[in-house]
Amino acid sequence: MSERDEQSAPGLASDASSSLLPARSDASPSVLRRLRLRHAFGCKGGSSASTSETAADFSSGGFSNVFTRPSYQSTAVSSYLTALGSTNSGKFNTFGCAFPDIATQGVDFEIVVGGRTEGVDGTSCASPKLAAIISLLNDRLIAAGKSPLGFLNPFLYSAVGTAALTDITSGSNPGCGTHGFPAIRPSASTQR
Incomplete structure (x- = not known):
């Protein structure tokens, strides 16, 4: 695929006036190294992070324009969209499959x-x-x-799966002239 094809291929590029689409990272490895999140680990019968986890601002995530949202995502994605409010309204498919799952x-x-x-x-x-x-x-x-x-996907959204994993609730994946999709904690009224 040529560079021009990559820039116009669905899911690889967007202009801020139309819609948010997942984009590949054009950052060089040296830029990515400067953006690294520093994790300090201490062992006490296992490993535990001593710093909070944050969404990587050079990462991708969003909603598919090709695949509809599967039923196992319904509760979590509905809660997220409620908490998101009007952020990026009209710039993404609210009925699309959300990604990543993990x-x-x-x-x-x-x-x-x-x-x-x-x-x-x-x-x-x-x-x-x-x-x-x-x-x-x-x-x-x-x-x-x-x-x-x-x-794994249905398990990831189940009560057992969500209890076993850490929800990332800070950071975002900016792009296309926006702040992207923020990692936010849905309000108690929208959680299951």
Whole structure:
């Protein structure tokens, strides 16, 4: 795909006057490293973050113009849209599938290249990390004679799933001349 095709392809670009569409990051790795969130971890029978988690401002997220919202997202997305109010009104498909369903750390990974360590960031770090976590959970379930997790999305929105995960409620994903979609905590009246 040429650069021109990428800029005009659905879901890759937008102008602020029409609609918010997910966009790829054009930031260089050095820019991303400057934007890294610093996490300090302390161990006490496991790991725990000593700093709060924040939505990455160089990330993507929003609502699909292709796929409709699945039923398992209904309660959570309705609550979010109520809390969002008129922010970005008319610039996104309020009936579209919301994404992402889940996210994980995507910054401050150390790798070894040519015998030297260097820091890397991005989806290429976050995706395998999440896959490894799910694989470890499935391994424990199978070892206990239980079924693996399977399709996760309905579980993620269930009462058990939401209790097991941390909701990110600060930060946003700005773009297209807007502040993007803020990570906000729905009011108590809109939560299940």
